[in-house]
Amino acid sequence: MGRLIVPTKLSWQIGEVTDIVRETPRVATLTIDVPAWSGHLAGQHVDVRLTADDGYQAQRSYSIASPPEESRLAITVERLEDGEVSPYLVGELRPKDKVELRGPIGGFFVWRAGDPRRLLLVAGGSGIVPLMAMIRHRAAVGDQTPVRLLYSSRTFEDVIYRHELERLAGANQTLTVAHTLTRSQAPGWTGYARRLDGAMVEEVAWPASDHPQVFICGPTSFVEAAAGLLVDHGYEPGWIKTERFGATGG
Amino acid sequence: MSEMSDLKLDGNAIGGLLGEIFNLEMTSAEGTCGGCGTVNAVGRVDVYMNAPGAVVRCPACGQVLMRIVHGRGRYWIDMSGIRCLELVEN
Numbered sequence: 001m002g003r004l005i006v007p008t009k010l011s012w013q014i015g016e017v018t019d020i021v022r023e024t025p026r027v028a029t030l031t032i033d034v035p036a037w038s039g040h041l042a043g044q045h046v047d048v049r050l051t052a053d054d055g056y057q058a059q060r061s062y063s064i065a066s067p068p069e070e071s072r073l074a075i076t077v078e079r080l081e082d083g084e085v086s087p088y089l090v091g092e093l094r095p096k097d098k099v100e101l102r103g104p105i106g107g108f109f110v111w112r113a114g115d116p117r118r119l120l121l122v123a124g125g126s127g128i129v130p131l132m133a134m135i136r137h138r139a140a141v142g143d144q145t146p147v148r149l150l151y152s153s154r155t156f157e158d159v160i161y162r163h164e165l166e167r168l169a170g171a172n173q174t175l176t177v178a179h180t181l182t183r184s185q186a187p188g189w190t191g192y193a194r195r196l197d198g199a200m201v202e203e204v205a206w207p208a209s210d211h212p213q214v215f216i217c218g219p220t221s222f223v224e225a226a227a228g229l230l231v232d233h234g235y236e237p238g239w240i241k242t243e244r245f246g247a248t249g250g
Numbered sequence: 251m252s253e254m255s256d257l258k259l260d261g262n263a264i265g266g267l268l269g270e271i272f273n274l275e276m277t278s279a280e281g282t283c284g285g286c287g288t289v290n291a292v293g294r295v296d297v298y299m300n301a302p303g304a305v306v307r308c309p310a311c312g313q314v315l316m317r318i319v320h321g322r323g324r325y326w327i328d329m330s331g332i333r334c335l336e337l338v339e340n
Binding site (some may be wrong): 242 | 270
């Protein structure tokens with residue numbers, strides 16, 4: 001399963017933005033029509049390239065948010081103020097604009113419906129995006145693998161896909177979502193209100209005896225802290241797949 | 251973020267770069283570290299992009315596995331730190 005090599009002809013393609021949805025004050029989802037899109041797997045990403053008038057190019061990777069079952073590609077992008085690419089994608093780009101991209105990329109950080117292992121998903125900030133593709137994939141095919149999502153955001157307003165997660169968890173008892181807000185909480189907040197820690201992992205994560213499969217995505221420091229806590233919880237490092245985004249993002 | 255640790259990425263970040271060189275999905279290929287012998291999927295190794303090229307290190311011992319520089323229409327790929335790279339036949 002983990003070592004399937006798929007030959008890819010990785011060439012740059014032009015897509016047309018069909019829709020832009022603001023998810024949070026700093027995050028937007030771009031739906032892109034890519035004429036010869038080959039399809040993708042949940043967890044994969046694309047590279048997006050911008051070319052300035054003088055020929056200067058900047059390129060960044062963005063996780064695919066849409067499930068394989070949807071024909072149009074969606075990426076969710078967080079605007080980083082000092083970034084070279086994201087302020088253009090979130091702020092300046094409009095429907096009908098063209099974007100240059102290539103993909104899908106990646107075969108390691110991928111989940112396929114039908115895998116019988118229980119699933120633990122751990123997201124820090126916009127690290128939710130590839131995990132959301134997995135949750136949507138699971139919902140689209142009616143997969144009943146029990147899933148728990150532990151999702152850390154700074155504030156309530158920063159929670160991406162909040163309504164959709166609520167709806168999906170409400171409609172299907174095999175999906176459980178636990179939020180933690182690390183910076184500020186509104187009055188009446190009933191979720192966690194701190195950084196990930198051992199007690200939270202103890203309450204939310206499957207017991208090690210379940211031998212679950214784990215996907216963690218977020219900033220490097222978050223990913224490493226979460227993976228460390230799960231190993232302390234008794235998980236084998238081999239059960240855990242991680243994807244980090246760091247200071248080169250944006 | 252300016253923490254040092256956030257300069258570290260993982261092999262997923264060079265999936266596109268490796269794909270353009272090898273024309274294969276490389277993040278699930280497995281490499282054996284020439285230093286300590288640990289076997290890791292490319293998606294699991296440490297990657298630093300804040301250099302003139304990409305520097306790939308073994309997450310277990312820190313040995314440089316691979317250096318990739320792209321420029322002037324060429325690629326330079328130093329793989330001297332990898333003892334063996336295993337790809338599954340399609």
